[in-house]
Amino acid sequence: MFLLMDKLQSMLKRVFFLSGFLILGIFMCFFELIVLSKTSNRKVLGVSTKDTVRIFVGNSETLENEKIMVKEDVLGVDARPVIIRRYLEKYKSPLVPYSDLIYQVSKDYGFEYYWIVAIAQQESNLCKKAPDDSHNCWGYGIHKRGTLKFENYELAIRSYAEYLKREYFDKGLTTPEKIMSKYCPSSNGSWAHGVQQFIDEMENGTF
Known part of the structure; x- marks a missing residue:
C-alpha cells in the first residue's frame, strides 16, 4: 500500500513538473508575440x-x-549596398537609383564601396552641383579645354570606377591624402579631410 502511494506521489510530481514547463513555454510564446507586434x-x-x-x-x-x-x-x-542607398537618400542625390551599381563596380574593380560616393560628395555635393548635363559628379576631366561629359549616370559611374582603379589604386594611391596629391594637388588638405569625413560617416553610420 505504501509502495503504491509512493509511486502515485512520484507520478503526480512529474505531472506538475511537466505542466509547469508547458505553462512557462506558452507564456514565453505569448510574450514574444506581444514584443513582435509592438516592433512590426x-x-x-x-x-x-x-x-x-x-x-x-x-x-x-x-x-x-x-x-x-x-x-x-x-x-x-551585405550592409554596404544599403549604406550607399541610405547615404544618397539622406542627401537627396540623383545617384540614388544607381546605389547597387556603385557597389557592384567598386567590388568588380577591387576597391572599397565608399570611394565613389565620398569623392562625389566632396566634388559636387553628390552630383547636385555638377556641371550641367555632364553627369560628371567627381570633377575629373574638367579643365580649361572643356569638361568631360557622359550621356547618363551609369556610363559616368562605370568610367569613373575604371579611372580610379587605373590612375590611383593600381599606383598605390589608396588613402585620401595620397589620392589628393594627384587628384587635387593645390588643396591645403581640406580635400582629403572632407573625403575622409564622408568615408567615416558611411563606415560608422553617422549620417
Missing part, C-alpha cells in the same frame, strides 16, 4: 560595417531611435 512598424534608418553591423531602427511614428548591434554573418545580408 519599425523601419531601418541606417547601418554600418566594421566588425559588426549596426542597425538603427526607429518607430515609424515617433522616430525614437535605438541601436541594435548584429553580427554581420547573423544578419545574412
